[in-house]
Amino acid sequence: xxxxxxxxxxxxxxxxxxxxxxxxxxxxxxxxxxxxxxxxxxxxxxxxxxxxxxxxxxxxxxxxxxxxxxxxxxxxxxxxxxxxxxxxxxxxxxxxxxxxxxxxxxxxxxxxxxxxxxxxxxxxxxxxxxxxxxxxxxxxxxxxxxxxxxxxxxxxxxxxxxxxxxxxxxxxxxxxxxxxxxxxxxxxxxxxxxxxxxxxxxxxxxxxxxxxxxxxxxxxxxxxxxxxxxxxxxxxxxxxxxxxxxxxxxxxxxxxxxxxxxxxxxxxxxxxxxxxxxxxxxxxxxxxxxxxxxxxxxxxxxxxxxxxxxxxxxxxxxxxxxxxxxxxxxxxxxxxxxxxxxxxxxxx
Numbered sequence: 001x002x003x004x005x006x007x008x009x010x011x012x013x014x015x016x017x018x019x020x021x022x023x024x025x026x027x028x029x030x031x032x033x034x035x036x037x038x039x040x041x042x043x044x045x046x047x048x049x050x051x052x053x054x055x056x057x058x059x060x061x062x063x064x065x066x067x068x069x070x071x072x073x074x075x076x077x078x079x080x081x082x083x084x085x086x087x088x089x090x091x092x093x094x095x096x097x098x099x100x101x102x103x104x105x106x107x108x109x110x111x112x113x114x115x116x117x118x119x120x121x122x123x124x125x126x127x128x129x130x131x132x133x134x135x136x137x138x139x140x141x142x143x144x145x146x147x148x149x150x151x152x153x154x155x156x157x158x159x160x161x162x163x164x165x166x167x168x169x170x171x172x173x174x175x176x177x178x179x180x181x182x183x184x185x186x187x188x189x190x191x192x193x194x195x196x197x198x199x200x201x202x203x204x205x206x207x208x209x210x211x212x213x214x215x216x217x218x219x220x221x222x223x224x225x226x227x228x229x230x231x232x233x234x235x236x237x238x239x240x241x242x243x244x245x246x247x248x249x250x251x252x253x254x255x256x257x258x259x260x261x262x263x264x265x266x267x268x269x270x271x272x273x274x275x276x277x278x279x280x281x282x283x284x285x286x287x288x289x290x291x292x293x294x295x296x297x298x299x300x301x302x303x304x305x306x307x308x309x310x311x312x313x314x315x316x317x318x319x320x321x322x323x324x325x326x327x328x329x330x331x332x333x334x335x336x337x338x339x340x341x342x343x344x345x346x347x348x
Contacts, residue, residue: 001043001325006306007230009178009205011126013085015300016325017046017234019311024065025054026261026313032069033076035318040080042322048208048234048309050089050131051116052098056261060097064119071121087127087234088116089182089208093134103134105159106166113175128167128176129208130184134159137183139210143217148187157191164195168202180206180234186221193229204231206306211235213244213280213295213337214273223304232306235299239310241268244295246281249274276344283336293324298337301329 002015018039023032036047052058053066067088074081090112092104099108116125135156138146167179181189184207196202207226211218211233218226218233226232239245247254248269284291299308312318329337 003045004232004306006127006178006180006205007232008203011085011178011205013046013307014044015305015307016044016296017048017087017307017309018044019236019309020047020049020066020070021053021055022311022313023049023054023069024062025056025059029069029072031315032066033073034315035312036070036073036077038315038318038322040077040084042325045083046085046087046307048087048236049120050091050129051112052089052091052095052131058095060095063095063098064115067116067119071119075121081122085126086120086122087129087180088120088125089129089131090116091131093136094132103159104130104132104163106162109163109166110170113170117175124175124177126177127180127205128170128178129180129182129206130163132183133185133188135188138185138217139183156188160188160191160195164192164199164202168199171202178203178205180204180208182208184209186225189222189225189231190229193231204229206232206234208234208236208309210237211299211302212238212240213298213341214240214268214276216341218304226304233302233304234307234309235302235305236309238299238308239292239295240273240277243268243273243277244280244291246277246284246291249278249281272344276340279340279344280337283333283340286336287330287333289327289329289333290320290324292320293327294329294333296321296324297327297329298334301334 003012004015005012049066049070052063054062090104090109091098093101095101102108135151170176181192181204189207192204196204209218281291284294296308296310299305310321312321
């Protein structure tokens with residue numbers, strides 16, 4: 001297992017991260033605990049969650065349940081806490097059943113963090129992330145309609161200033177070690193980078209955005225930002241919601257799969273994406289690399305990557321992922337991936 005420093009922070013994380021959003025919905029507590037055991041034993045020291053999880057689907061009844069499940073595991077594995085990098089998120093403008101869907105501000109951050117700490121059975125969060133910008137985002141296929149002119153620049157800058165100051169106070173109190181962004185733009189990230197310069201030793205540690213063989217928006221301006229500003233990517237949905245396993249090809253719909261629960265998987269399933277998936281299946285077969293390992297290894301080998309966040313609904317899926325954590329793709333494989341990318345572009 002390779003370990004990376006998250007930017008200019010002191011956090012050192014495994015290059016793979018266990019995503020937990022199915023805990024409490026598709027994955028019960030016993031299996032969730034087993035997944036955490038297996039991941040930790042495999043050398044993964046990085047777990048990611050959020051105050052709004054479980055998902056698939058997102059429901060008021062299960063909001064916070066994932067953190068509670070992780071918290072019960074931590075209670076029984078207290079000796080592992082100082083070897084674990086635990087990340088969670090504050091949600092912001094999205095769901096009415098979490099603080100009435102209000103924005104991220106100094107008040108909501110503190111309320112959200114206290115709730116997460118209680119559910120997680122811990123005194124501190126290693127990486128505290130802003131789940132969505134208050135002004136909106138072009139992620140989850142919203143790039144077709146995202147319009148920055150709907151936001152007032154001065155208001156956005158004041159928001160960022162207030163948020164950073166609140167996060168810095170929480171760090172001084174020992175409640176968080178570092179903070180990161182999520183679903184952010186290049187411009188937004190640079191604004192946070194500018195703001196943190198006012199505080200001592202408080203860098204933007206990371207940015208958690210979607211990235212996979214099917215979603216490569218990060219390859220453009222954010223790629224360059226990561227390199228020059230040392231803000232690595234934490235890639236979520238590296239298997240594109242399960243599409244890159246090939247299990248949905250030929251109109252297949254496995255029982256209890258994400259597609260059976262969430263129609264089109266947030267817009268990921270379309271004619272173009274499924275054609276691209278078939279091309280990646282062909283590469284997988286040609287080079288004898290399992291499609292899951294192909295998709296994950298591709299992400300890990302990108303130069304801006306801090307860690308790749310994968311999820312597994314079942315323990316069999318997790319076993320398969322762990323089996324391929326050391327997979328390294330040759331230049332020939334990467335070249336063939338590039339050809340598919342050139343043919344299909346930013347699929348979604």
